[in-house]
Amino acid sequence: MVTLEDIARKAGVSHSTVSRALADSPLINPETKKRIQQLADEAGYQVNQVARNLKVRSTRTIGLVVPEVSNPFYPRIIQLVADRVREAGYNLQLHLSGAEQESEVASLASLREHRADGILLVTGEHGLVAKEQVSKMIRSGLPIVLMGWVEGADQIDMVTGNDASGGYELGRHLVDLGHRRIAVIGKPPHRGVYDRMLGFRRALEESSVDLPENVVLPARDGHQVRDCVHQLLALAEPPTAIFAYQDSLAALVYKHLDEAGISIPRDMTVVGFDDLDLATYISPHLTTVGLHTEPLASEFVRLLLERIRSKASDAAAQHVVISPRIVVRASSAPPRGTSLVQTHEART
Amino acid sequence: MVTLEDIARKAGVSHSTVSRALADSPLINPETKKRIQQLADEAGYQVNQVARNLKVRSTRTIGLVVPEVSNPFYPRIIQLVADRVREAGYNLQLHLSGAEQESEVASLASLREHRADGILLVTGEHGLVAKEQVSKMIRSGLPIVLMGWVEGADQIDMVTGNDASGGYELGRHLVDLGHRRIAVIGKPPHRGVYDRMLGFRRALEESSVDLPENVVLPARDGHQVRDCVHQLLALAEPPTAIFAYQDSLAALVYKHLDEAGISIPRDMTVVGFDDLDLATYISPHLTTVGLHTEPLASEFVRLLLERIRSKASDAAAQHVVISPRIVVRASSAPPRGTSLVQTHEART
DNA sequence: AGATTCTCTGCAAACGTGTGCACCTTCGCA
DNA sequence: TGCGAAGGTGCACACGTTTGCAGAGAATCT
CATH class of the missing domain: 1.10.260.40 (lambda repressor-like DNA-binding domains)
Known part of the structure; x- marks a missing residue:
């Protein structure tokens, strides 16, 4: 050299x-x-940037730690963050935490050892696992911003999608279409996602639509979804709409409805949450809720850059909440005429 | 600190x-x-790893440059590479080259400035754009391994999927099912992918199945696929099978066939290439060719680590070729009885 | 008791930069 | 002619480590 x-x-x-x-x-x-x-x-x-970094006591490097990358939501975030970080003249150091606590802590430690100027931490299904570690690092002057839902982290900068409002819009959409018997499939992995349910419930309650417990079914993989779908179809009064907690679950619901000879949206409305690319690959295109990943990612790095530039690490923490918006596509429609419903009601 | x-x-x-x-x-x-x-x-x-790295003259960092991340093939590679790199005790520095030549060169330069111990370079649609740059860096002693197809790069370590053999298997599969009128949709972005076509052609020729030029249609986006599908259906003798260059194109073919009321695989067989997750999201599940990303990624980092460890930069370049295998699912079936065909033939 | 070995610790020199400060030259001006 | 200012360059130190080498005691051997 x-x-x-x-x-x-x-x-x-x-x-x-x-x-x-x-x-x-x-x-x-x-x-x-x-x-x-x-x-x-x-x-x-x-x-030699190594020598240079040592001398100038800054690396112009930002660490991005992400649970994994097989869920397409994360690559999207990575892409957007990478672009914005580069625009700002910083380098990106990617760590995949694998959603294991030990590994998340190790990633943070590594970034600190490498003297990253700041860290962007995307929490996984279980929320933030290394909260103690993060608080300590922030106190020691290393800026960190979180993305995702973390309970009791008021003193940490954070960007979050407003799952509650997304769920509410979805609920209203179904009610407005005329659905009265609605089922939910999925299982919230942590509090943030649980908010989808709260918003959804609120919308239904506003219109006095009941949501009995026997149509709120937890499921996480293909097998469980299959059971749930069959369980719903076997009801005396099957639902006319299904809300799947995530688009990926909705895709599985599609599959099993198809196998059962149920047509979407004629016989059954299906809606999801996330607006993955997947939502337009499947047929009919899925009505879902878009997470607005662009503003989410933009705020994510903006918050961090702000922290890095103003050396005031004692400034109050900021929480940015981005409201998603519903994307109505072909998988949702009014229930199949009232005649069938009345027949059912007459029977009982 | x-x-x-x-x-x-x-x-x-x-x-x-x-x-x-x-x-x-x-x-x-x-x-x-x-x-x-x-x-x-x-x-x-x-x-302080910065100081440490300066002193020990090694960073234990490996650079990974990838064109983008919205094509799900790349995240899969990133995940696998990240795991193996970490297992080997190295850090990963990710760069998204955006498939622009300028940016690819900039990524390489940055990694060199940061004294990465080695570089893993995944070529994009256009193949390797910064070949000159790469040769120079290798000559100067910085190990680099390529993934993807690069013409005239015999002196550079490389791992490649054997697209020709994948195409061949796909061709045989269709012929064995009894298809005689087969169409191709897609457009090979570079030489490596073009090999899919060569293998495919060879399989058809072996069985004396003709592949006239008017059923080999270039298409890259949804709009073009739509036109192609309609063009094929409007033929006097429409094909009984369609080979889509990539799974993502196959998904679009699904959509437009569905809109046209054509059932898969009853009326039309569709096969793809890549075996993305997508292939099992869509219905019916897609027959495609698996790229064997695990061995691909493993060899990728193995080659680099070998280079890094043995300081002999003059050792002959290695080319590892991984043969994919066909994954038969529900989208391919024998053509719809001979009666229809004979009707058509009688008509002409 | 003296010599030798062994165990542990500190000194000082790197690694390759960036930068405050002093210095030297040149030039303009009184 | 003398002097100050301006422009250009080098010296030397610092950033925080790692590591060869020397050296101080303690322990062991002859």
Whole structure:
């Protein structure tokens, strides 16, 4: 590796002059400057950022820790964050925490050891696991911003999607379409996602639509979804609409309804949550709730950059809440005429 | 930030002793060692990797540059690579090159400046754009391994999927099912993907199945796929099977066939390539070709680690080719009885 | 008791930069 | 001619580590 010293020798100057010349310092004679720059170019000189970082006591690096990457929500965040971080002139150091507590702590420690200027931490299904660690690091002056739902973290900067309002809009949509017998499939992994349910419930209650416990079914994988769907279809009065906690679950619901010969949305309305690309791959296209990942990601890095720039680590923590919006597509429609409903009611 | 010196003062020893104690050196008296370690713990000391890296002239960092992350193939690679890199005790530095030449070059330069120990470079749709740059860096002693198809890069380590053999298997599968009128939709972005077509063609030729030019249609987005599908259906003798270059295209083909009232696989067989998760989200599940991403990723980092460990940068370049295998699912079936075909033929 | 070995610790020199300060030259001006 | 200012360059230190080497005691051997 060629160093400043090497170029200095070639140019017959000191390494300080070379350093200044390459930094385009006005202190250096324009001609020498040009000569040195040319020499450095020919020699294929590339500054040693490790040495530089040590000297200037900053790495211009931001750490991004994300649970995993097979859930397509995270790649989207990574892409957006990477773009914005680069625009701001920072490097990105990615860590996959694998949603295991030990690994999340290890990622944070590694980033700290590498003297990242700040950390963006996306919480996984279980919320933030290393809260103690995070608080300590923030107190010690390392800016950290969270994305996702974390309980009792008022003193930490955070961006969150407003799951409650998304759930509410979804509920209203179904009620407005005329649905009265509605089922829910899925299982909230942590508090934030649970809010979807609260909003959803509120919408139904406002219109006095009942949501009996026997149609709120927990399911997490394909097998369980299959059982849930069959369970719902076997009811004396099957629901006319199903709310799946996540788009990926909705896709599974599609599959099992299809196998059972139920047509969407003619015989059954299905709605999801997340607005993954998947939502437009499946047929009919899924009505769902968009998480507004762009503003989410933008605020995420904006908050961190703000923290990094203003060295005031004691400023009050900010919580940014981004409200998602419903995306109505082809999977939701009014229930199949009232005649059938009345027949049912007559029977009971 | 607390430094070795700080702990040294607290412990009443020199910073060298602290350094050795924390590195668990046998030179240090077990009792002092323990005392120092405890002190360091209490003070919340974390080694400054920047300083350390400068001193030991190695960063234990591997750079991974990937075109983008919205195509789900890449996240899968990222995940697998990240796991293996971590297992080997290295850090990962992710760069998204955005498939623009300028950006790819910038990523490589940045990694070099940060003194990454090696670079894993995944080529995008256009193949390797910064070939000159890469050759230069390798010559200068920085190990680089490529993933994807690159023409005329014999002297560079590389892992590639064997697209030709995948295409061949797919072709045989269709022929064996009895299909004789087969169409192709898609557009190979670079040479590697073009090989899918070569293998596919070979399989058809072996069985003397014709592939006229008017059923080999280039398409890249939803709009174009729509036109292609309609074009095929409007033929006097529409095909009985469609080979989509990528799973994502196959999903679009599904959609437009569905809109046209064509049932898969009863009226039309559809096969794809890639075996994305998507392939099992859509209904019916897609017959496709699996890229064997696990061995691909494993070989990818294995090759690089080998290069890094053996400092012999002049060793001959290795090319690892991983053959994919066909995954037969529900979207492919024999053509719909011969009666329909004969009707058509009688008509002409 | 003296010599030798062993155990532990500190000194000091790197690694490759950036930068305050002093210095030297040149120039303009009184 | 003398002097101050301006412009350009080098010296030397610092950033926080790791590590070869020397050296001080203690322990062991002859």
